[in-house]
Amino acid sequence: MAEQVGLSVAAVKRRVDRLRELGVITGFTAKVDYAKLGWGIQAFTEMRYSGSTPVGEIVRTTTGFPEVEEVFTIAGDPDALIHLRARDLEHLQQVIDNLRRGGNVTGTKTLMVLGSWSKDSRQIRRA
Structure with a gap:
């Protein structure tokens, strides 16, 4: 994900963690065939x-x-x-x-x- 958005892995992790804390990201899913x-x-x-x-x-x-x-x-x-x-x-x-x-x-x-x-x-x- 970091590569796709042009940020470091640490920066992406901080942002994702923050979005989870705010309740914006409510979970993660798996794609099933x-x-x-x-x-x-x-x-x-x-x-x-x-x-x-x-x-x-x-x-x-x-x-x-x-x-x-x-x-x-x-x-x-x-x-x-x-x-x-x-x-x-x-x-x-x-x-x-x-x-x-x-x-x-x-x-x-x-x-x-x-x-x-x-x-x-x-x-x-x-x-």
């Missing part, structure tokens, strides 16, 4: 719930699945966006079926990821 682990399918599922469903129930009924990476509760239609990983298409269908059975789900729409881009990687990754 899920395809090499057999979880090559990535998708987003829009979830719609009955109007009286509390946010806590949406989170509770979706986060209990190992395939669920992230849950975003959102304003408007749909009510939540679920980031999923699955082994294959059959497994993805099973996960979606299980999600549909939880809580007051009134509808879903699933979008499969074909490729992705992130600020960190600066390149397109194929799914």
